[in-house]
Amino acid sequence: MNSVHHGTGCYVSFDTSLCDGCTRCVKGCPTKALRVRHGKVVHMQSACIGCGNCLRICHTGAVRAATTDLSHLKKSRISVALVTPILYAQFPGVLPRDILKGLKRLGFHHTVDMSYFFEMFQCATEEFVRENREVGKAPWPLISPVCPVVMRLIQTRFPSLIPHIHPIMRPVAIMAKQVTRILSKHYGVNEGFISMYYINPCPTKKGDDPKTPDQSFTNGGPYAMGICDIYTQLAKEVEHVRSLDDIPMTFSSYEFEQCTSGDGLLWGMVGGEIVASHIxxxxxxxxxxxxxxMLEKIEMGLFRDIEYIELRACTEGCIGGALTAIDKYLAKSACQRMINLLGTGKRLNRDRINRLYEKEWFFSRRTEQGGLVSEGFAGHSFTIEEMRKIDGLVQLINGRDCAACGAPDCRTFAEDVIRGDASADDCLVLRARGLTVAQVTEYMNR
Amino acid sequence: MNRLRRTYPVRHGDFIHAGEASIHVKNTLKSLSYCPDLVRRVAICGYEAEMNLVMHGGDGVLTVVIAADEIRLEVADTGPGIENTELAMQEGYSTARDEYREMGFGAGMGLPNMKRNSDEITVDSSPGQGTAVTMVFSVGGRCP
Structure with a gap:
């Protein structure tokens, strides 16, 4: 890893040599995980949820997502690309199978489409909701576990909502579990020989550090590849595939290699998860x-008559992810046209899914003790006395959240001062009024 | 005296900002590490009180006083007042206008909910005199 990038091991990292200290990312961070100190960005990893807002905002290219690049494929014996419909949406007018062929030309041994696993997730979800109506296992509303950013948002800012998280494994985890099982059986090899690469629309995975396995996956987990990182190379291969007459898939003995459906494509857009289910x-x-x-309202006890809430951190859903390649509205239109072409409807054998459900095959350990535990912001707790001082300082500044101090707003700055992470001297408003640190401290202690 | 006092104006008919004061109170209590159940109860009561002001009460003020042993929510408004407070405390009794019911409010659960979720409640009101509701939550009382 590049040593200038601090924050490796997190979802995003920052190259401070490129940072110009503009504070735009600081203001755009939903969990206030960023500050500018001494003219450079500082990333508080414990508060980062990997939403990718800083990636979108930064105009100097100082932010980078923790992803794996294509050169990694050379190291793997059996490589599998886990493909979401969001990848197809990046190529308007191109058939999914041509994109999968393009991926094979990039060096993947297998390409697996996610649609079946969305269906499996949906069947299991409907079953759980039906059961929950009868026996009340979890509080309403259930919160969809699909968006990993939302999961981490709940973990850090809304830990009291952890019991609301729907306990079924995320579709990508179901996919990884199934693919590993089938391929290791097919090749007669240990699961460790199979390397999975999740072609990602967002920075959902921490840096490929074996010490931080993502709990969504069964065996240490797939590597994450950003769509935008492979887009140019993939586009070339797709162009090549399309210029040939029909070349057959090199290997497709698995039914799920190429199984795109209209229902699957719906998942790329917000509301897709709901539309395709019967809740x-x-x-x-x-x-x-x-x-x-929405989470604030659920925490206040509202929406208890709703059974299931699909939450997506990105506007318009996953097609709006920070690692996508084309405009989200173009991608949406590509999805919609493809859905028209493929039609909707379920294809899975429901009895088989129900049998797996009975065996608790789908359940994640997320909400169990020690699973998804509340993390809380590091040092975010104050005493009443400290809170009074914070209120006092905010009142004294009476500012306009200018962020010139390097904090996103005056209140956060005041909190930083009380915690000892910033000095009252950093505030331009206080300095302009000629107030010294001693005078400010005296005012706060009053 | 180690108390934190905050006041929030609540405007009659302002559905857009209704609930913001309670969210602010909730987040303050969270960063003061009060137990989640207590935070939730204060937030629910605050929200119900805010909605009462927005729908019936007229302009008013929500005040929270936070101390180590108890939290007080005081809500005072200059509205029409409550004709029969005993009736108003009954579940399902509602004087909400039809348009509010269409919005999903006015189920007659406001004051009863506030009573259920607080440890102490006093309602001081008479027609034409406005309404003052005080709720007290004892810290440690119902927390695990």
């Missing part, structure tokens, strides 16, 4: 601010 009392929400506002 009547459901809502879908997208965008990080809207998501935070």
């Amino acid at each position: 009547e009392k459901s809502l879908s929400v997208s965008g990080i601010d809207e998501t935070v506002s």
